[in-house]
Amino acid sequence: MNAKAIVVTSGKGGVGKTTTTANVGAALAKLGEKVCVIDTDVGLRNLDVVMGLEGRVVFDLIDVFEGRCKIRQAIIRDKRVDTLYLLAASQTKDKSALSEARMQDAVRILLEEEGFDRVVIDSPAGIESGFQTAASAATGALVVVNPEVSSVRDADRIIGLLESREIPEVRLIVNRLRPAMVRRGDMLEVDDVLEILGVKLIGIVPEDEAILVSTNIGNPASLEQGSSKTSASQAFRDIARRIRDEEVPYLVLDERRGFFAGLRKLFGGA
């Protein structure tokens, strides 16, 4: 993706926007990019806790917007990857402080003056001012969708809004896929979702308990080493590499996989 400012959005809440922002942001930083993740969910901030940086928030996005601090004072450097930074949302102020012009200005300063390679913007759920503000500064979008009726419908709405904003690069992440349910015909396949929504795919993330565990301890899963090839954390790392225009094959989650994995276990030991 050419986009240096990428909004992560979905329409529907609870599909994995914040988790995606944290993991993709961390994985991009691990690949050597200087990355700032921005939480724009004013009043309901969560990116700080998902990343384990909640104890270090001093200034927030609205403080920057209202001129109480410089953007350099508001960004928090991550403990684990020193090219990863967070700009937290305000937990107390209301959304009326949001402004598209100020958002665009903040992103411009980060990219042009502070030397960031990439800004990943976590959008709030919904299609109102919070989403519009988040999208206003972006030239690329990651639309997170779960293979489920309301998420797909909301994603379609969001894609329409992103297109009307003429955001050039809109990519789809199918999150929380359950291969066993797909096999039974009780969950949409990735191809079904792509056929319905008609946008380019950039990632398939399986449902994975490890994500909840890593969120519990505030450590983005994509930073963990040695996770299995079919894990969500690997899927997030793959997405980061695809954002950097690397060709990365997609996970094969087909019917025979369990069988062959079982065979390998039988003959290969461990």
Next chain:
Amino acid sequence: MFGWFAKRRSKDSLKERLKLVLSYDRAKLTPGKMEELKVELLAVIGKYFPSEAADYDVRFEQQGDRMVLLANLPIKDEKGADKGPEGSGRKSTSKGQPPRGQPPKR
């Protein structure tokens, strides 16, 4: 476990429902308005070609990047024998143009 293949897979019905609801969402039209359109279309077309409401099929269809409104309007011939909506080349557009090579008769 027996007969699992006979059971309709739930994702198929989800896919159908999603395609339908998204076609209305994208066209910013409610199913009720669509019903109105169908009735009015029937009234207009009926002035030229006798037909029956039951045979009419008006719906959206995604064709590549664009959404098209498809109206399938079977036309009864002089003897009143209806060849059904799947008859040869009878699919016409919402403009109600007669199928090529089959001039309408009254």
